[in-house]
Amino acid sequence: xxxxxxxxxxxxxxxxxxxxxxxxxxxxxxxxxxxxxxxxxxxxxxxxxxxxxxxxxxxxxxxxxxxxxxxxxxxxxxxxxxxxxxxxxxxxxxxxxxxxxxxxxxxxxxxxxxxxxxxxxxxxxxxxxxxxxxxxxxxxxxxxxxxxxxxxxxxxxxxxxxxxxxxxxxxxxxxxxxxxxxxxxxxxxxxxxxxxxxxxxxxxxxxxxxxxxxxxxxxxxxxxxxxxxxxxxxxxxxxxxxxxxxxxxxxxxxxxxxxxxxxxxxxxxxxxxxxxxxxxxxxxxxxxxxxxxxxxxxxxxxxxxxxxxxxxxxxxxxxxxxxxxxxxxxxxxxxxxxxxxxxxxxxxxxxxxxxxxx
Numbered sequence: 001x002x003x004x005x006x007x008x009x010x011x012x013x014x015x016x017x018x019x020x021x022x023x024x025x026x027x028x029x030x031x032x033x034x035x036x037x038x039x040x041x042x043x044x045x046x047x048x049x050x051x052x053x054x055x056x057x058x059x060x061x062x063x064x065x066x067x068x069x070x071x072x073x074x075x076x077x078x079x080x081x082x083x084x085x086x087x088x089x090x091x092x093x094x095x096x097x098x099x100x101x102x103x104x105x106x107x108x109x110x111x112x113x114x115x116x117x118x119x120x121x122x123x124x125x126x127x128x129x130x131x132x133x134x135x136x137x138x139x140x141x142x143x144x145x146x147x148x149x150x151x152x153x154x155x156x157x158x159x160x161x162x163x164x165x166x167x168x169x170x171x172x173x174x175x176x177x178x179x180x181x182x183x184x185x186x187x188x189x190x191x192x193x194x195x196x197x198x199x200x201x202x203x204x205x206x207x208x209x210x211x212x213x214x215x216x217x218x219x220x221x222x223x224x225x226x227x228x229x230x231x232x233x234x235x236x237x238x239x240x241x242x243x244x245x246x247x248x249x250x251x252x253x254x255x256x257x258x259x260x261x262x263x264x265x266x267x268x269x270x271x272x273x274x275x276x277x278x279x280x281x282x283x284x285x286x287x288x289x290x291x292x293x294x295x296x297x298x299x300x301x302x303x304x305x306x307x308x309x310x311x312x313x314x315x316x317x318x319x320x321x322x323x324x325x326x327x328x329x330x331x332x333x334x335x336x337x338x339x340x341x342x343x344x345x346x347x348x349x350x351x352x353x354x355x356x357x358x
Contacts, residue, residue, distance in 0.1 A: 257285035276352030
């Protein structure tokens, strides 16, 4: 069976080399015919034939080797860390054009990875700097005698330590995502009490912490969380811990972008398959522009839309939605931004318990 694209293409290198051979034969044959009719000596015909063949071969060879020289230069630049150069022959309709497109795609991927690496260092440095500076200031004041080591001062230090812990835990989740070392431990559970507990934890965290930047721990206390599960006895099959990450991060994101005294609704419905689950988290914020929707689940993406942050809210690390997508992907599910007349609506679909075949 012939693979697609493995045949002889009109502009392939094989076709060009074949054409070169045919042209050379025609030139030699033509010169031989001329020699026989004009009684020209064969040595002159041979010289003319060799010169013509060499000129045509040189022309064809230049067209083949020039792109290879450029590709070698671009590959050398990439190996030295310069990911900005591209091969110009990507429009060719032969194997060299395919190779040029492959090199350019590789350069695009490497440039994106390099940009993400720099963003990782910059964002992590920024996120670590604030709680470390605050914790250091509190401890220096205690050591210098400016402040007493009373419960209030220690609570302030504890808040910053918890903030650091949440950030480190988020980065550990990110590392597990990259290394692919996390396996899901799915089980059957009742949806209403489970989601009710997640919402209670979110409210409790908000009431106890006024400074927060970690995923899944908002600090807004003016936003009302509402749960809607139908039917009430709904059950699902999923990894409870990973699903907690999904729901907590989606709530955290929705609360941060809600208007003052807004409302965030978590809806749960039965999916199309046995014990599958359809989840929605809906807020009343400014929503996500359609052009940005494909980027909201990227790491460190904080969005371009203006967010009406209320008191005590912050922009977050930009990792929460990326981790939510990772947890959904572990289940083989789907997550995305859905159309909504007001605010933002994020839909999650979990496949449920796979049924044995046969």
